[in-house]
Amino acid sequence: MAAPDPQLENLTAPDGPQPAGAAPRIVIVGGVATGMSAAARARRLDESAEILVLERGEHVSFAGCGLPYHVGGEIASADTLLVHTPATLAASLNLDVRTRHDVVGLDADARTVRVRTPDGERTIAYDALVLAPGARAVRPPLPGIDSPRVRTLRTVPDAVTLRSWVDGAARRAVVLGAGFIGLEAAEQLAAAGLEVAVVERTDHVLPPLEGELAALVTAELDRLGIAVHDGASATAIEPGDGSDVVVLDDGTRLDADLVVLSVGVRPDTAVFAAAGVATDDGAIVVDEHGRTNLPHVWAGGDAVVSTDAVTGVRRPVALAGPANRAGRQIADAILRPATARPIPAAVGTAIVRVGRLAAGMTGANRTALAAAGIAHHTLHLHPAQHAGWFPGATQVHLLLHFDDGGRILGAQAVGADGVDKRLDVLATAIRGGLGVEDLIDLDLAYAPPFGAAKDPVNLAGMAAANVLDGTLRPWHAADLDAVLASSLVLDVRTEAELATGHLPGILHVPHTELRARLDEVRAVAAGRPVAVLCQSGVRSNLAHRILRQAGFEASSLSGGMLTLRATLGRTAATRLVTPATAEVEAA
């Protein structure tokens, strides 16, 4: 296995099941996630195969998702991130793993790859080639982007370098890009004691999350002391006084002893595209078995185009889970083509921890649904993660997108506990083609420390079913101005809740008094629709049922004041009336 690499001859190519006794050579480009999963599975299926893994970097099979946690010290030793080494992989799986082997050419007719190694270039033949080159960090063409203080966070050496700076003199960090990795880095840098600013080009952190949920993450970043500059872009990185200065397009200048660049990734496929591998916007085009347009060449992971399970859109998905599982299925496609199962469409489930919160999503978001022209309903709920009367109850802020047919299109959640569980249940429901009414019927594990007799997911199903059959007519915080212009807003919370802030021009009738005060509502509404709201949407649902059965045109605010405040975000302070502001106005 560790023998010198000869200039290898082509072997018989596997067109279908290998004849008994044949020993195919499988060459895998890329030694993490897809690549290493393919290698391990191939070995378990075929002891005779020669399996070469060519990795450009210093390490294979490292914990890429753990890199931010070494920067902050939560993972103390970088060695922890090295799950396997070429030596352990050789011993356990008889893999021939070569690091610092950069594939620089592919000749599909000759079935060879050209590889740059520490000992010079060489040509390696294959029977089957698996391309798992992954993605590269996007480096925007900013003046100063090549400053040595600017680092991406893609490799173990990246993490080790950043960790050394954090342990050293670095006091101020700027994170460019508030996606998943950016927020993990920001959280970790702040936990390590640095002064951290996050810059996000779009109008809110965690762009894939809807704004009304991302606002909760922004609030947590505030609590952690992390400055959020959303709706802002860096225009230059300038040398400063013993540090760099990140200049934003709004004029802000942020001192930075280090800058983490996390503005996205792009499939790393130029070598293969140049060799005739079909790509789409840089991502390798594959069929459901990972086959490229070239014979004997498969591809998977961050570098390929996936089909979105909800919208059907084709796009690259840079997620560790699907990448790992695709590797296994590509090995099956190579070695057991007759029975290999297709690589599934991507549901796109993702999650991030930010301080005390988890935030995540599954399926499509509003932007993706709009782009695909898919009409949908949206509901917001704020149930407790476990029985409300059991110690430690905390809200799961949950959002569900679904269509008129009850199809679950997407879900998002933010909260301190139980977020990952609800996302996983909903991801399973999406994969299984369950509809919103099926969510009502899920028998989820209930004991007081773990859930509720009506789990948040059950409740989401009930509310969605109510929307579909007309029992619940929601209105949405995003439509607030139109609602204020056309409707009477009826706030059915208690007096004490009202004092924490309310919309201007409301009628206040606690929900327990509504049945007795319908005439008053009728008089004030004066023929207008009545838009009911409460704190989370439960009481307003009940109240709007009372009103509708009494002949009113009524609707209930989805997610109540909790969602309304989050939707208003920083403008909530000026849009809502509180006793304090009321006094100022009266003065």
Next chain:
Amino acid sequence: MAAPDPQLENLTAPDGPQPAGAAPRIVIVGGVATGMSAAARARRLDESAEILVLERGEHVSFAGCGLPYHVGGEIASADTLLVHTPATLAASLNLDVRTRHDVVGLDADARTVRVRTPDGERTIAYDALVLAPGARAVRPPLPGIDSPRVRTLRTVPDAVTLRSWVDGAARRAVVLGAGFIGLEAAEQLAAAGLEVAVVERTDHVLPPLEGELAALVTAELDRLGIAVHDGASATAIEPGDGSDVVVLDDGTRLDADLVVLSVGVRPDTAVFAAAGVATDDGAIVVDEHGRTNLPHVWAGGDAVVSTDAVTGVRRPVALAGPANRAGRQIADAILRPATARPIPAAVGTAIVRVGRLAAGMTGANRTALAAAGIAHHTLHLHPAQHAGWFPGATQVHLLLHFDDGGRILGAQAVGADGVDKRLDVLATAIRGGLGVEDLIDLDLAYAPPFGAAKDPVNLAGMAAANVLDGTLRPWHAADLDAVLASSLVLDVRTEAELATGHLPGILHVPHTELRARLDEVRAVAAGRPVAVLCQSGVRSNLAHRILRQAGFEASSLSGGMLTLRATLGRTAATRLVTPATAEVEAA
């Protein structure tokens, strides 16, 4: 609503959708779970309905599942358990809730129930009757069972009484029955400082759990200082010296200042059966809309027969989640019969916290599958609940039953973290009819604090798919004696692992040396099959693949030594060889 109750006349009965303007009277027997859910849903659907809830006890809508936690003080105030009162239900939902109203008769022809109240008996007419009487604790006919120290744990007063004893002089508790409630009570009593013994008639605690998982719970009970008497029954409760003495059939005598009786529940249906409501072994027979055999009479919750979603067996299911959701669907069946969805078959998901562990199950267990004659495969896995390299990684001990067609029949899990999530995902998969191969494809939320790129559920799917296509041939700890008699047991763990205990008569070849030592294995096996094992089943899978491709008849121990030790239970100490026992033998 609070007006004196007249002797009510029959109203027009709802044979199908109510005519506009009709105000049906819905009478609901039982004010928790099914009953209160039915009442609340009925009100949201119909403001005009007269809705009476008749509850035998002092409280309605109380947190029955929270009772053990008040006994131990984790829920400090009993008021916390009273989620609603008749007054709050009247104000919010315009319900007429009457406690201490015990239904003692039913005249289905007259459409009336006879009710014993604090003010004497009266007759109440109904248009629709919902029977949600729940279940009663089983009281075995033991001598001394009526001792005042013996309590069940079904009502708030039960919990308050036990709490007062715990706060008082009680030092020793005996819990009869180690089911869910029994273990919750035992955990709480121990946490409150009492000396606790648990007595369980079957051969292991948590009888619905398979023994090899229950052993982990027993170990946790040991750690908590709770004495476990399994395979033992109480034969008498005798007066002792300032306490009772619980006498077991093995002669053990357990001093008890208090005894919690938790040996099961029985549907509480005698009154209704006597009135002609069809029952099966005491449980009310209903159709998929909760209809009994009598017109205008529905029933739901712990008192009715459910269909098991996996086995098709009809049996009562005493679980809070299904009971609550059935109430909602019964209200739909009454008020919207044309569009009401059926009450689903029961998947039977359940969970319990015991100290640091959670233990639970979904779907059918081995006993239920055997009773239903359903052939099945079983697999055991011990993956970490999140990325192994991330701090806090701990094992989820997972078990999966599935059939030859890949249908998921049941799953069980025990662990310190992430158990509820995996059970919920698997419960959703069972409800959705997903097969084991679909588990491979689940896009579950992954970031290092929450999961793994290959989640335990994905891994279970992969292993099961390997079994179905013959890639993995498991052997089982339950068959140990037969395997020892027929096969060479090959232990592929490291030397250090071997020193913690191993089976007698093994051949030891670390898995990394196996390829080079095949001749040695062949010589020792001498034609026998080779039963491979490692610590958790991962390396033995790889090793048995190597052996099979080299021509051996080989299999891999499901769940490895972890499952084998748990299966052996208390006999592990004598069945396994350790350096200590080896020295003893040599001496």
